[in-house]
């Protein structure tokens with residue numbers, strides 16, 4: 001293998017830059033040429049390629065976002081789009097790709113590799129959602145939970161000052177990891193996640209118990225964006241219908257969770273994954289995602305990584321109830 005490319009695709013995540021930097025510098029270390037692909041699969045289909053040197057990735061390890069930019073590509077879902085992408089890679093002499101992204105990115109790579117086996121693709125898990133099998137944490141997750149935690153801490157100050165009940169919505173379309181961790185870390189009264197059914201009766205019972213028995217005058221409920229009950233505004237509305245005397249506010253944290261300086265843990269893990277992705281390409285591997293499980297590097301087939309969501313640890317959900 002003489003030439004590889006690096007891309008970021010799907011929702012950006014803090015730490016992606018550290019991963020790009022590590023992939024580029026590892027590849028250069030082993031004598032490979034490196035090409036950057038802008039805007040993920042969109043750039044692959046537009047041949048939006050540029051040569052990367054060690055200097056190209058200087059000063060990016062501490063920055064959020066992605067220097068390669070990102071996109072969610074509809075065109076790459078089509079056979080015609082993938083054919084153009086393949087032709088562009090071949091024309092540029094690219095033999096391997098490090099794809100940094102989440103389930104959409106790896107689904108695309110997996111379909112592409114079923115059609116074309118003369119280019120290798122190795123993935124690094126980059127998504128704040130932490131919703132991939134085969135790694136204890138995805139790139140972006142640690143920063144996102146810390147960002148959410150700090151924002152919730154701020155909201156708690158004002159909630160306490162006014163004796164209010166806050167419903168705070170955090171990201172996670174299909175997964176409750178951000179909600180659960182940030183909820184535990186901020187002492188939330190309840191956490192609603194897509195992985196478990198939300199019972200309005202139980203939620204109200206918990207709130208009642210906290211205000212009456214535990215003499216709490218303010219409460220925080222964390223709602224994952226993808227919760228089956230329909231998001232923070234919907235849940236707040238339901239609670240208000242039954243308990244009009246609660247002074248309720250809703251706050252949606254949104255994309256603030258996707259940006260910002262990556263944490264130390266993020267930078268180190270992302271760097272490790274980027275380095276291992278290049279080594280895996282050099283070892284002839286393809287169609288796999290790099291992960292870190294129990295501190296060790298693991299390889300998980302794309303098909304496996306994307307098919308099953310990680311299970312939420314029920315003990316952590318229980319913790320919320322006991323410790324609130």
Ligand code: F6P
Pocket residue numbers: 011072102127128129171172173225258
């Ligand atoms: O996949 C990460 C994520 O931040 C999800 O938590 C969220 O639902 C989604 O991306 C938002 O995507 P977009 O920025 O494209 O609206």
